Amino acid sequence: xxxxxxxxxxxxxxxxxxxxxxxxxxxxxxxxxxxxxxxxxxxxxxxxxxxxxxxxxxxxxxxxxxxxxxxxxxxxxxxxxxxxxxxxxxxxxxxxxxxxxxxxxxxxxxxxxxxxxxxxxxxxxxxxxxxxxxxxxxxxxxxxxxxxxxxxxxxxxxxxxxxxxxxxxxxxxxxxxxxxxxxxxxxxxxxxxxxxxxxxxxxxxxxxxxxxxxxxxxxxxxxxxxxxxxxxxxxxxxxxxxxxxxxx
Amino acid sequence: xxxxxxxxxxxxxxxxxxxxxxxxxxxxxxxxxxxxxxxxxxxxxxxxxxxxxxxxxxxxxxxxxxxxxxxxxxxxxxxxxxxxxxxxxxxxxxxxxxxxxxxxxxxxxxxxxxxxxxxxxxxxxxxxxxxxxxxxxxxxxxxxxxxxxxxxxxxxxxxxxxxxxxxxxxxxxxxxxxxxxxxxxxxxxxxxxxxxxxxxxxxxxxxxxxxxxxxxxxxxxxxxxxxxxxxxxxxxxxxxxxxxxxxx
DNA sequence: AATATTAAGTGTAGCATATACACTATCTGG
DNA sequence: CCAGATAGTGTATATGCTACACTTAATATT
Numbered sequence: 290x291x292x293x294x295x296x297x298x299x300x301x302x303x304x305x306x307x308x309x310x311x312x313x314x315x316x317x318x319x320x321x322x323x324x325x326x327x328x329x330x331x332x333x334x335x336x337x338x339x340x341x342x343x344x345x346x347x348x349x350x351x352x353x354x355x356x357x358x359x360x361x362x363x364x365x366x367x368x369x370x371x372x373x374x375x376x377x378x379x380x381x382x383x384x385x386x387x388x389x390x391x392x393x394x395x396x397x398x399x400x401x402x403x404x405x406x407x408x409x410x411x412x413x414x415x416x417x418x419x420x421x422x423x424x425x426x427x428x429x430x431x432x433x434x435x436x437x438x439x440x441x442x443x444x445x446x447x448x449x450x451x452x453x454x455x456x457x458x459x460x461x462x463x464x465x466x467x468x469x470x471x472x473x474x475x476x477x478x479x480x481x482x483x484x485x486x487x488x489x490x491x492x493x494x495x496x497x498x499x500x501x502x503x504x505x506x507x508x509x510x511x512x513x514x515x516x517x518x519x520x521x522x523x524x525x526x527x528x529x530x531x532x533x534x535x536x537x
Numbered sequence: 538x539x540x541x542x543x544x545x546x547x548x549x550x551x552x553x554x555x556x557x558x559x560x561x562x563x564x565x566x567x568x569x570x571x572x573x574x575x576x577x578x579x580x581x582x583x584x585x586x587x588x589x590x591x592x593x594x595x596x597x598x599x600x601x602x603x604x605x606x607x608x609x610x611x612x613x614x615x616x617x618x619x620x621x622x623x624x625x626x627x628x629x630x631x632x633x634x635x636x637x638x639x640x641x642x643x644x645x646x647x648x649x650x651x652x653x654x655x656x657x658x659x660x661x662x663x664x665x666x667x668x669x670x671x672x673x674x675x676x677x678x679x680x681x682x683x684x685x686x687x688x689x690x691x692x693x694x695x696x697x698x699x700x701x702x703x704x705x706x707x708x709x710x711x712x713x714x715x716x717x718x719x720x721x722x723x724x725x726x727x728x729x730x731x732x733x734x735x736x737x738x739x740x741x742x743x744x745x746x747x748x749x750x751x752x753x754x755x756x757x758x759x760x761x762x763x764x765x766x767x768x769x770x771x772x773x774x775x776x777x778x779x780x781x782x783x784x785x
Numbered sequence: 786a787a788t789a790t791t792a793a794g795t796g797t798a799g800c801a802t803a804t805a806c807a808c809t810a811t812c813t814g815g
Numbered sequence: 816c817c818a819g820a821t822a823g824t825g826t827a828t829a830t831g832c833t834a835c836a837c838t839t840a841a842t843a844t845t
Contacts (some may be wrong), residue, residue, distance in 0.1 A: 298546040299622070299648045344646050372620040372650045374547070374596035398592050400547045400648070402620045412584035455783040456704070471822075477783065488824070489804065496802090511813035512821040535703040535725065638842090719793075736795070737833065759842035760792040 291342035297396040300405055301352045302339030302439070303367070305360075306447035306512045307410025308463040310472055314424040315443065316359070316408055316417075320436065321392050332383055334436040337443065338422070339397060352404040361416045363490055366407040366462035370449040371442075374400035378438045387436045405446050407462035454480050458499070461520035468502055469515035470494060499525035541591035545644040549600045550587030550651055550687070551615070552694035555658025555672055556711040558720055561727045562658055562672040563691065564607070564665075567685065567759045570638050578607050580631055585691065586670070589643060595596040600652040609664045614655040614710035618697040619690075622648035655710035658756070692742045701726050706747070709768035715751055717763035718742060747773035 305316040316333040324331055338359050342351040348369065357363050378399065379388050392399065410424055417423065425433065430443060454460050460476055461468075474490050477483075494500050499521045508513035553564035565583040572579055586607050590599040596617065605611050626647070627636050640647070658672055665671065673681065678691060702708050708724055709716075722738045725731075742748050747769045755762035 296546050296646050296648070298544050342622070342648075345624070347624055348620065348648065353572070366773070369620060372596060372617060374590070374650070376593070376595055398544050400544070400590075400596065402622070402648070420608070452704075456700075469822085486805070487822090488806085491823080492825095493803090507812090507822095509813080510821080511819075513811035513823075516820055565795075717793085735793090736835085739794080740796095741832090755793095755841090757842085758792080759790075759838040760840070763793055 293345065294304055295341040295395055295519040296344050297341070298398055298400055299348075300339050300341045300392070300399050300401045301355065302337040302373075302401050302442055303350060303352055303355055303359075303406050304337055304370075304403060304443055305356070305406040305408060306427070306446075306450060306463065307413070308476055308479065309410050309424070310475060313463075315427055315430060316410075316422060317425050317433075317435075318389070319421045319423060320391070321414075322386060332386060334383070334387065334434050334467075335425075335439070336387075336391070336436045337498045337535045338441045339401060341392065341399075348402055352402075352406075356406055359417075359420070359422060360408065360413045362408070362413060366405075366459060368405050369402055371402060371403045371445055373403060373438060374398075375438065384437050390438045391436075401442070403442050403446060405449060406451075407459060409463060411465065416516075441450075451480060452482065458497075458520065458522075458525055464520075467505065467517040467519050469517060471515060473500075473518070498528055541593065543589040543643055544592050545589070546646055546648055547596075547605065548587050548589045548640075548647050548649040549596060550585040550621075550649050550690055551600055551603055551607075551654050552585055552618075552651060552691055553604070553654040553656060554675070554694075554698060554711065555656045555661070556727065557672070558723060559727075561675040561711075563675055563678060564656075564658075564670060565681075565683075566672050567669045567671060568635070568639075570634060582631070582635065582682050583673075583687070584635075584639075584684045585687045587649060589640065589647075596650055600650075600654075604654055607665075607668070607670060608656065608661045610661060612657070614653075614707060616653050617650060618653045619651045619693055620648060621651060621686060621690055621693075622646075623686065632685050639684075649690070651690050651694060653697060655698075655707060657711060657713045659713065673691055699728060706745075706768065706770075706773055712768075715753060715765040715767050717761060717765060718753065718762060721766070722750075724751075746776055747771075778783050 302488075307314045307316065315496055316338065319333070320336055322331045323329060338355055340351070343350060346354070350366070351354055352367055353363060355366060356367060378401075379385060379397075414424070427447065430440065433440075435443070454477075460473070460480060462474060463476055470491055473494065474485060474487065477490075478485060479502045501519045501521055501524070503517045503519055505517040507517070555562045555564065564586065566586055567581070568584055569581045570579045571577060586603055588599070588603055590596060594602070597615070599609060599614055600617075604613060604615060605694065626649075627633060662672070675695065678688070681688075683691070702725075707723070708728060711724055712720060718739055721742065722733060725738075726733060749767045749769055749772070751765045751767055753765040755765070
């Protein structure tokens with residue numbers, strides 16, 4: 290294996306969102322720092338998944354690498370949303386300890402580029418079990434201890450996601466290839482923290498010709514089986530309206 | 538004066554947009570590299586305005602510093618829009634030369650954080666004359682030679698601006714404190730590359746209660762004098778609608 | 786003084802989209 | 816076969832969007 294050289298002042302952090310048909314989740318690393326002799330847990334925290342970039346890879350490549358290492362998946366939605374370079378990113382004594390431990394003290398000043406990743410999280414649950422990585426409901430994050438400025442980064446990612454979901458069809462990245470309209474509605478409700486009228490929601494979706502009904506239906510459910518739908522990016526790109534109107 | 542230590546792998550670049558009541562402009566540096574002995578111009582290019590960050594300042598602070606040095610103004614709209622870290626940011630021989638000259642070769646691998654700045658450019662024209670910095674119409678940039686990946690960064694900034702202007706009231710940052718509705722319309726048309734019906738435009742604006750008519754009117758114009766208006770951020774924040782609807 | 790020129794300012798009708806609201810249909814499990 | 820659960824459907828009202836043409840008020844020209 291090649292040993293890569295690290296760019297000392299730059300890292301990427303991925304905020305990985307998942308949807309389990311009920312609520313929005315985020316993938317976090319459970320970290321513990323143990324005393325080497327006694328094995329006693331000195332500090333514990335949650336972090337986002339990130340690392341320094343190598344000097345022979347692009348920012349995007351680094352983010353994909355981290356994502357792949359973690360979930361075993363590639364071909365996921367992954368997009369930069371902001372860079373974080375506050376002087377006080379690593380301020381507390383605890384954070385200093387983490388920095389030494391996690392980043393091995395490559396540099397004091399690290400600018401990190403935040404990436405937003407979206408996954409259908411019913412697919413990755415299994416592969417994670419071995420690692421110290423878990424899905425946490427987005428609503429519970431506010432009560433969690435997180436290292437560095439990762440909580441801040443998380444909230445900025447959530448904001449970016451909520452903004453973006455209103456103007457681009459990225460919600461589908463959080464669903465499997467085919468899905469029911471109720472699942473889609475639950476997703477939008479979870480994302481936007483709102484609730485919609487079922488009929489109006491479906492009316493709206495039916496105008497989006499890139500959400501295409503399949504012949505497939507649900508099976509084995511104890512109620513009227515729902516029809517499956519598909520998101521077609523191709524149709525979306527073709528029929529995309531060039532909105533010149535502004536809404537402020 | 539204190540000599541600052543530089544963070545070797547990180548810089549900021551500002552894409553500064555201005556509006557002159559006619560068209561959208563961008564502020565670029567005209568650079569020449571001359572042979573020290575003969576004085577002959579070896580290479581010439583345009584660049585964005587940027588520099589490394591210091592190890593004792595935030596990213597935002599660095600961007601403000603650069604903006605202030607250049608325009609003499611602070612209190613401008615300034616916002617991060619993306620980070621750029623492609624391996625081939627500095628690829629051509631020409632760019633290698635620039636890198637040595639401009640950045641003094643602090644590092645090969647530089648990740649730059651792009652900032653978007655908005656100015657009423659009727660106010661800064663004078664102060665720029667001494668420096669090798671000029672306003673260029675956005676429409677002409679495509680025909681210009683630019684160093685590094687600055688043209689790419691410029692286009693990404695323009696895209697970000699065009700997206701943002703549709704959902705947030707940042708267009709007003711490009712106008713003086715008071716302005717006429719025709720000026721506002723011209724601005725939106727320049728920003729979005731569209732043209733609007735005057736009556737419909739004004740109808741739309743009149744629903745935005747944060748665009749407030751003043752008692753002041755134009756003077757000395759050879760036509761019916763226009764009324765001046767004011768953008769009130771305060772009113773905007775108060776009356777901001779929480780749109781939960783999504784448009785895709 | 787009269788007229789030309791320029792941009793400011795104004796209303797209405799048709800169409801499309803958004804909202805509010807309640808019942809029937811179809812499957813499984815007991 | 817009945818209970819429970821979720822899927823699926825239509826209409827009326829209000830709001831917002833689009834298309835379209837003339838009058839007003841200042842200066843400049845003769």
